[in-house]
Amino acid sequence: MEVQCHLEALPSIAAGALERAGFVAINTIHCQPHYQERFECLFCSRVRAIDEMPGFLAMQVLKPGAEGEPYLVVSYWESEERFQAWVGSEAFLAGHARAFADLKAAKEAGQEPPMTSTFRTYSVLAR
Numbered sequence: 001m002e003v004q005c006h007l008e009a010l011p012s013i014a015a016g017a018l019e020r021a022g023f024v025a026i027n028t029i030h031c032q033p034h035y036q037e038r039f040e041c042l043f044c045s046r047v048r049a050i051d052e053m054p055g056f057l058a059m060q061v062l063k064p065g066a067e068g069e070p071y072l073v074v075s076y077w078e079s080e081e082r083f084q085a086w087v088g089s090e091a092f093l094a095g096h097a098r099a100f101a102d103l104k105a106a107k108e109a110g111q112e113p114p115m116t117s118t119f120r121t122y123s124v125l126a127r
């Protein structure tokens with residue numbers, strides 16, 4: 001699927017958003033080398049379904065500085081409850097439809113998953 005990158009057109013994190021964050025969810029994603037370009041393009045054209053969720057403050061996708069290291073998808077929330085509500089929502093599925101379709105297609109073709117993820121949650125201890 002063709003996707004267009006338009007990162008420079010995206011709005012920046014709203015002023016003061018990070019100061020309000022009490023809860024942070026970090027998804028660590030290892031990508032197969034052949035999938036990296038597709039992965040980056042999915043994010044720079046991301047669905048933005050999450051942007052409308054109450055309590056969602058900001059997110060960043062961090063690209064590793066060294067080859068073979070994982071990407072980090074960092075999301076900032078007002079509270080854990082707000083985060084859990086997103087994980088159980090239609091917006092979560094909408095925001096992951098293309099990613100989950102790629103995983104399904106690889107599985108059906110008998111291939112290794114193009115990416116694997118581990119996620120951890122954090123509370124803000126200090127600023």
Ligand code: HEM
Pocket residue numbers: 025026027029039042043045046047048049050051059073075087091094095096097098099115116117119
């Ligand atoms: C609870 C676990 C997860 C968290 C906290 C998380 C976090 C996020 C966030 C914040 C977005 C942006 C959504 C939007 O724009 O509406 C996103 C999209 C995405 N996530 Fe996750 N994610 C999780 C699970 C996964 C898993 C299991 C995978 C794959 C193994 C994955 C791969 C991706 C990809 C490739 C996108 C871009 C999708 C697109 O725009 O087409 N995520 N994720």
